[in-house]
Amino acid sequence: xxxxxxxxxxxxxxxxxxxxxxxxxxxxxxxxxxxxxxxxxxxxxxxxxxxxxxxxxxxxxxxxxxxxxxxxxxxxxxxxxxxxxxxxxxxxxxxxxxxxxxxxxxxxxxxxxxxxxxxxxxxxxxxxxxxxxxxxxxxxxxxxxxxxxxxxxxxxxxxxxxxxxxxxxxxxxxxxxxxxxxxxxxxxxxxxxxxxxxxxxxxxxxxxxxxxxxxxxxxxxxxxxxxxxxxxxxxxxxxxxxxxxxxxxxxxxxxxxxxxxxxxxxxxxx
Numbered sequence: 001x002x003x004x005x006x007x008x009x010x011x012x013x014x015x016x017x018x019x020x021x022x023x024x025x026x027x028x029x030x031x032x033x034x035x036x037x038x039x040x041x042x043x044x045x046x047x048x049x050x051x052x053x054x055x056x057x058x059x060x061x062x063x064x065x066x067x068x069x070x071x072x073x074x075x076x077x078x079x080x081x082x083x084x085x086x087x088x089x090x091x092x093x094x095x096x097x098x099x100x101x102x103x104x105x106x107x108x109x110x111x112x113x114x115x116x117x118x119x120x121x122x123x124x125x126x127x128x129x130x131x132x133x134x135x136x137x138x139x140x141x142x143x144x145x146x147x148x149x150x151x152x153x154x155x156x157x158x159x160x161x162x163x164x165x166x167x168x169x170x171x172x173x174x175x176x177x178x179x180x181x182x183x184x185x186x187x188x189x190x191x192x193x194x195x196x197x198x199x200x201x202x203x204x205x206x207x208x209x210x211x212x213x214x215x216x217x218x219x220x221x222x223x224x225x226x227x228x229x230x231x232x233x234x235x236x237x238x239x240x241x242x243x244x245x246x247x248x249x250x251x252x253x254x255x256x257x258x259x260x261x262x263x264x265x266x267x268x269x270x
Contacts (some may be wrong), residue, residue, distance in 0.1 A: 010054060010075035015043040017061045020180060032060040051077045064179050065242045066115075083239040086120065094233075094241055101231065105248050107260045109226075115243035116183050117145045117172075125249075125260065128219070129154055144247075145172065145187065149194050159216035159223055162198030167213045169200075214252050224259060225252040 018028050025043075029036040034053075041047035042057075049057070054075050058068045069079035084091050102110050102123040109125040118141035130138060130147065133154070137147045147153045149165055158164050172188045175181075212227040226249040236242035251257035 008074060009045050010049065010071055011043040011045045013071055013074055014054075014057055014061070017058075017063055017067075017180075018043075020177070021061055023061075028060070032057055049075060051075070055080070062178070064181075065236065065239045067179070069239075081237065081239050081242075084241075086240060091238075091240070094244075098244070098246065101246055101248070107263055108249055108251065110246060110248040111144055112244060112246050113144055114240075114245075115179070115181065116143070116187060118143050120244065125263075128224075128260075128263075129217070143187070145191060149191050151195055154217075155194070155196075157218040159218060160198070160214065162196055162200045163213065164215055165194075165196055165198075166200040166202075212252075215249070219259070222255075222259070224256045226250060226256065227252050 018025070021028075023031070025036050025039055029039045032039070038047065042049050042053070051072065054071050054077065055068065058071055063071065065081040066083075069081050072079055086095060098112055098121060102112065102121060105125070106123055107125050109128055110123045111119060111126050112121040114120055133147060134152050137150055137153050145168060148158075149155055149168065155161055155165075169188065169192060172184065172191065176185045176188055215226040215228065217224045217226065228247050228249045231246040231248065233241050233244065251260060
């Protein structure tokens with residue numbers, strides 16, 4: 001959030017979030033169980049909300065934890081949500097859980113990213129995707145979406161680039177709509193400008209036999225087919241934890257699974 005946004009009154013910021021969620025004052029007052037009059041007074045600055053009211057309205061609007069702190073500051077209160085470095089002692093259990101997921105997913109690729117899709121951690125299987133990429137795309141903090149869609153990155157090896165690119169950009173647009181994060185919006189603008197020589201579907205329609213959007217990746221003389229799942233922490237109270245996501249890739253056919261299990265250093269998998 002910019003300095004200008006931090007200086008805006010809390011009521012104006014709450015109204016911005018309400019409008020972002022496409023809720024009228026009446027609809028939101030019913031949802032939040034407060035009177036429309038009270039909500040109107042808060043949004044216009046005629047009434048100063050309590051700390052608990054700010055947190056209640058933020059919860060009902062599904063405001064991300066980082067932005068809830070901004071709302072509290074704008075209302076004159078101290079932030080309540082911490083932002084811990086991942087290597088901090090209090091994050092030991094989080095690090096262990098993440099590493100357990102990554103290790104347990106071998107030999108299939110899995111990555112951990114932050115809100116801006118910067119790489120936090122990965123298992124050995126993820127090296128399949130980054131092998132041969134230029135150093136500038138791999139330099140920390142490596143952005144996995146940039147590395148995926150950049151014309152010098154993974155893009156030339158993605159068989160269904162138009163379909164996969166539309167899927168990733170669609171996901172990013174939904175994230176921008178949910179979080180209103182300027183850095184994520186800037187990343188979307190950058191990626192959207194990358195060239196693509198394949199048609200990009202305006203909506204995701206399944207092909208024959210497909211139930212998820214596949215990633216079709218060239219490997220040697222053949223093609224690997226994946227689908228992915230995204231895991232987040234269900235009850236985060238720390239900004240860092242709330243913004244972590246683990247994307248795990250699974251083989252979409254037995255041929256892909258067999259190739260991955262046969263790669264060097266791949267542990268046996270039931």
